[in-house]
Amino acid sequence: MSTSPARPDPVPPLQVVHVPTRVHHPPRHEPVPAVTVNLHRAAGNWSRNRARAKTQVDWEDWRERARAVRADAVEHMPELLDRLQEQVTAAGGHVHRAATAEEANEVVLSVCRDHGADSVVKAKSMTTEEIGLNEALGGAGIDVVETDLVEYIVQALGDRPSHILAPAVHLSAGQVAELFGRLSGEPFDPQDTERLVSYARGVLRERFLSAPVGVTGVNFAVAETGTLIVVESEGNVRLCSSLPRVHVAVMGIEKVIRDWAGAAHLVQMLPLAAHGRLTAAYTSYVTGPARDGDDGPGELHLILLDDGRSQIREGPMAEALNCIRCGACLYACPVYRQVGGHAYGTTYAGPIGAVLTPLLEDLADDTGELAWMSSLCGACTEACPVKIPLDEQLVQLRAATRERDPHRAEAALFSGWSRLWSRSGGYRATAATGGRALSPLWRKLAGGGADDGWSARAPFPFSGWTATRDARDPAAEPFHARWRRHRGR
Amino acid sequence: MRVQLFITCLVDLVYPEVGERTVSLLERLGCEVVFPAGQTCCGQPAYNSGYPDHARPVADRFLEVFGATEGPIVAPFGSCVHMVRHGFARLYAEDPQKLAAARALGARTFDLPSFIVDELGHDQVGGRYPGPEGTPVAYHDECHMVRGLGSVGKPQGLLEGVQGCTVVATERGDLCCGFGGTFAIKLPQVSTAMADEKLDRALAAGAQAIVSTDPGCLMHLEGRARRRNLPLRVHHLVDLLEPEGAL
Numbered sequence: 001m002s003t004s005p006a007r008p009d010p011v012p013p014l015q016v017v018h019v020p021t022r023v024h025h026p027p028r029h030e031p032v033p034a035v036t037v038n039l040h041r042a043a044g045n046w047s048r049n050r051a052r053a054k055t056q057v058d059w060e061d062w063r064e065r066a067r068a069v070r071a072d073a074v075e076h077m078p079e080l081l082d083r084l085q086e087q088v089t090a091a092g093g094h095v096h097r098a099a100t101a102e103e104a105n106e107v108v109l110s111v112c113r114d115h116g117a118d119s120v121v122k123a124k125s126m127t128t129e130e131i132g133l134n135e136a137l138g139g140a141g142i143d144v145v146e147t148d149l150v151e152y153i154v155q156a157l158g159d160r161p162s163h164i165l166a167p168a169v170h171l172s173a174g175q176v177a178e179l180f181g182r183l184s185g186e187p188f189d190p191q192d193t194e195r196l197v198s199y200a201r202g203v204l205r206e207r208f209l210s211a212p213v214g215v216t217g218v219n220f221a222v223a224e225t226g227t228l229i230v231v232e233s234e235g236n237v238r239l240c241s242s243l244p245r246v247h248v249a250v251m252g253i254e255k256v257i258r259d260w261a262g263a264a265h266l267v268q269m270l271p272l273a274a275h276g277r278l279t280a281a282y283t284s285y286v287t288g289p290a291r292d293g294d295d296g297p298g299e300l301h302l303i304l305l306d307d308g309r310s311q312i313r314e315g316p317m318a319e320a321l322n323c324i325r326c327g328a329c330l331y332a333c334p335v336y337r338q339v340g341g342h343a344y345g346t347t348y349a350g351p352i353g354a355v356l357t358p359l360l361e362d363l364a365d366d367t368g369e370l371a372w373m374s375s376l377c378g379a380c381t382e383a384c385p386v387k388i389p390l391d392e393q394l395v396q397l398r399a400a401t402r403e404r405d406p407h408r409a410e411a412a413l414f415s416g417w418s419r420l421w422s423r424s425g426g427y428r429a430t431a432a433t434g435g436r437a438l439s440p441l442w443r444k445l446a447g448g449g450a451d452d453g454w455s456a457r458a459p460f461p462f463s464g465w466t467a468t469r470d471a472r473d474p475a476a477e478p479f480h481a482r483w484r485r486h487r488g489r
Numbered sequence: 490m491r492v493q494l495f496i497t498c499l500v501d502l503v504y505p506e507v508g509e510r511t512v513s514l515l516e517r518l519g520c521e522v523v524f525p526a527g528q529t530c531c532g533q534p535a536y537n538s539g540y541p542d543h544a545r546p547v548a549d550r551f552l553e554v555f556g557a558t559e560g561p562i563v564a565p566f567g568s569c570v571h572m573v574r575h576g577f578a579r580l581y582a583e584d585p586q587k588l589a590a591a592r593a594l595g596a597r598t599f600d601l602p603s604f605i606v607d608e609l610g611h612d613q614v615g616g617r618y619p620g621p622e623g624t625p626v627a628y629h630d631e632c633h634m635v636r637g638l639g640s641v642g643k644p645q646g647l648l649e650g651v652q653g654c655t656v657v658a659t660e661r662g663d664l665c666c667g668f669g670g671t672f673a674i675k676l677p678q679v680s681t682a683m684a685d686e687k688l689d690r691a692l693a694a695g696a697q698a699i700v701s702t703d704p705g706c707l708m709h710l711e712g713r714a715r716r717r718n719l720p721l722r723v724h725h726l727v728d729l730l731e732p733e734g735a736l
Contacts, residue, residue, distance in 0.1 A: 031682040040686075047661065334665040338682040372676070375669025375683070376537055378636035392579065398539030414535045414543040421498075422546035424554075427529035431502055454715060464674035468681040469712035472503055479496050479505035483524050486736035 026366065027373055028343040035162075035170045035340040042169045046331035049276025050383070056278065066269045067387040069262035070322035073254070074313060080223040080256045081304060087226025091288025093300035101131035104305045108133060108215065108248055109140055111301050115246055117142065117212040121204075123230070123237040124148035125217025126164055126325055127250050127305060130347045130360075133215070145207045147236040149200050156183060162341030162349060165274050165327040170340045204236070214240035214297070218251035219324070220266055221302075224259045228286040228302065231270055238284045247286070247297040253304050254313075254321040266324060273326035273385035308360040317393050320355050322386040329390060332383035335373055344370060351380035351390045358397055368401025431478045490609070492520045493555060495564040495573075495598065497704075498530040504704045510727040511565040511601060513734030518609055527554045532580070533572040538671050541580055548580055552590050560597065561608060565727055567600040567634030567702055574598060575637060600634055601727065602643040602702060613650025616730035620698065620722060624654045627696035629687065629710065631703035632665050644702050644726050651729045659694040668709035684713040688721060698722040700729060 053059070073080060085095045098104035112120065120137060122128065122144055134144045134155075146155040150168035153176055154161055161167030168176070173196070177188035180199050188196055208214075216237050220229040228249050230237045241247045257263055271280040290296030312321055330336045330350030341349035346357045346367075354370040361367040371394045374380075380390040402411070420426035454470045457463070465471050477485075492515055500508045512522050531551055532544035551573065555562055564570050577591035605611050618624055628648055634640045648656055667673065667683025687710060691699050699710055699721060711723035727734070 029676045030678045036682070044661070047663075334667070334683050335676075335679055337664075338679050338686075371539075372672070375632075375665045375667060375672045375680070377632035377665035377669065379632070379663065379665065382636050395537055395539075396579075398537070399541050400539075402539035410538070411540065411543075414538065414540045418535060418540075418543035418546050421529045422550045424527040424529060424550070427498075454712070456716075461674055464677050465712070467677055468716060469673075469684070469709065470715040471712060472708050474502050475505045477505065479501040479508040480526065482505055482509065482736055483526070487524070 027345055027370055028339060030343075031338040032340060032343075035342075036338055038170055038172050039337050039340055042163075042166060043331045043337045046276075046328070050273075050328070051276075053272050053276035057272065062265075062269060062272070063385055063387050065265055066324075066385050067322060069257060069265055070324065070386045071319070072262070073257045074318055074321045076258070077253060077256060077310075077313060080258055081253055083223040084221050084226055084256050085304070087223065088228075088288065088300075088302050089226075091226050091300075092291075093226070093288045093302055096301060096303045098303050098305045099307070101305070101307050104131050104250060104303050104307070105133055105136035107301065107303050108250070109136065109142075111246060111248055111299075112137070112140075112142055112213055115212050115299075117246075119143040119145065119207065119211045120213045120215055121145050121147050121207050121211040121240050121244060122214070123216040123232070123240040124151040124161075124167060125215070125250060126161075126347060127217050127252050128215065129161060130252075131250070131305065131307065133250070145204070145211070147204050147208065147240055148232075149197065149234055149236070152200055152204065153179060160342065163327055163330055164325050164348070164350075164352075170342065208239045208243045211244050213246045213248060214242075214244035215248045215250065216240050218249050218255050218302075219270060220263055221251055221256045222258075222260055222263050223256055226287055227263075229263060229267060230284045230286070231267060231280040231282070232284075233275075233281040235282050238282055241284055241286055242296050245297055246299045246301070247289070248301045248303065249286070250303045250305060253306055253309050254323075269385050270324050270326050273324075273328045273383075308362065311362065312359045315359070317355070317359055317396060319388050320352070320359055320393060322388050323352050323356065324386055325352075326385055328383040328385060329380035332379040333374070334377060334379060335375060339373075344373065346370065351394070352388070355388075355390055355393045355397065358401070363397075363401060363404050366405070368397055368404065371395075371397035371401060428480060431480060490520050491560050492522050492604075493558045493560060493562040494522050494524045495528060495555065495562050495569065496524070497564050497566040497569045499704045499708075500565055503708065504725065507565050507704060507725045507727055509736045510725075510731040510734030511563075512736060514601075514605075514614065514727060514731040515563065517731065518605065518611065518614060520609075523558070525554050525558055531569045531572040531576070533569060533576060534670055536572065536576055536580060545580055548577055548591075549587075552577075552587060552594065555594055555598075556590055561604060562594065562598040563601055563604045564598070565601045565702070565725065566704055567631045567638055567640065568705060570598050570600045571633035571637035600638055600640055600702065602634075602647055603638065603640045605647065606643045612646050614647060614730055616647075616651040617732055618651055618653035618698075618729055619724070619732040620653075622653050624697050624722075625657045625695050626654045626698040626700050626724075627657055627659045627691040627694055628662070629666060629691075629699050629701040629706060630662055631701055631706060634702055635663070647730060648700060648726060654698070654729070657694045657696050659690045659696070661690065666706045666710055668703070668705040670705065673709060680709070681713060684709055685717075688714055688717070688719055691721060692719065696721065698724060700724050700726055702726050 096107045146152045163169040173190040177190040218228045219231045289300040336350045358367040378391045458466045458471045532547035536544035574595040581588040666687045667680040673680045714721045
């Protein structure tokens, strides 16, 4: 099956396509009630599953072991990638190193051209979302079909994924039934999930059988044997990597791991962190193309995508590369659960997205502003199965962002504050001002009203608070003054 | 035992009576309370806003004032203790001398419930709910106390010892209330939605009051409950443990 087909090449020559940057719009700071309802349900399920997961294993010990496997991989990435390349090549695969998204897309396009492919079946992969592969292939006239059920739904809606693992978590069954009704011309009952699934299966099976090229992501790549591991719940990844003549696997270079001991732990940790189960429905292990006489693709191409990762590895936040894309920090995050993945305007949403995106983009295009999509409650860090200190990294990114793009007024405010509050005299002067001395003025600015210690209006910048919440007035006599009055010095 | 009181800026300026009750409670438990008058703030507002260089002089002030003291430092505010324990380590990462001083101070700085339970050895200290007998109350976990300091279950244990109220369980008590310091002003709609979820869950559980240990959460939840005219009162834990407390 490794020989190229005889039919003429239907694919037009490579053209420059627009690869979307990772930021599609500035972060949106409002909840969308319809989305929030769906998210709360999904996050509630996740929370219950996680509670169960913690009773199955020694969770903290498992986290530490998972962190160690990933930290080792990130630390020794260059040598492990060399080893991986050797082993994949030895098994008969082709390895391509892509420094940028454009280079990676070009490799996929040239593979399609070599095989005269005018259609591609694709398994859900955040890395191919990141590089805008669908847009690149579409721009070259190649028909791309997403084969993950929910990714297929998202694609059919012209929508974008809103969660790393559950791309359509922002949608309800009713919305899916409505979409399928429109596509097929027949009504669907939202309760009848079996019929919904079998409709999608019917559409997708035809495409699996006809597409010459299948594209998948990679969850872990084992350097010692050159084995690509893909974890999934639907079986479509396995079909994408086994039915077409050619399998193209796209992975960020950080997905490499040293050996099978590490892989054995991570293939359990990933579904445990994501769904509270020790095994995923499907785990595929791909070592090279099909051997002579075996079924399966005759050609395997592995694309190793850098696209900013080496730079992250050399910086102070390299731990962000430990991420195994389980999506737990998204479900755990109280901000994500209100606004949903689309609010971030990026490929990677949620806390890990707010960390990874600015790092991948080197803070360009205002990506650093994502670091403020957090109340710093630490739920992300607590949920992370590889112990990335996400809340700390968000604080670090805020500092890096303000250094790069100063906000003069805000900087002046904190500078003045710092000068006053680093001395007790300055602090007490502000305290007295905020309290007794300025209390009547504050009440006046706050629009008067009953003096019950709360105001419905407040001067800028506190007006951001009083738009939706009453503000507690500064105490007429702060604690410092009370202590002096009652206890002396 | 002699205790250094770290009052924190928000308690000083907005909730001074929480400070008074803290003093009164610690004294009832046999502590001698010292108040280092030169103290200001831990620097967290600037640090979390991306201005470590402006946070550092304020943190320096904390090191100077409390570095001159001995014995445990206690605050009625978990978030500020979290800043001293963990934020300072990153703030002084490049300054070995101050880092060592910060670590030494962090090791003897405690949130009030942890101090009472772990250092003084009291699982419960009595107290009375300052409102109608039998009021159902929901406990709101302070993120930085639970996840930052690992102080799990201690405030709830103390709350169990309070007379005159019954504690009701709420779903997803682990969720943040949406205060988050400047987050509440920078993303007011998201922050408010988070508060609403918290308040609605408390109401759904039948609570008529919310109790917490973080004056930031209290200010946020009460400010929102008032705006919505919800039948929910909001209290600091120490308001229940020491309702009559005064200097």
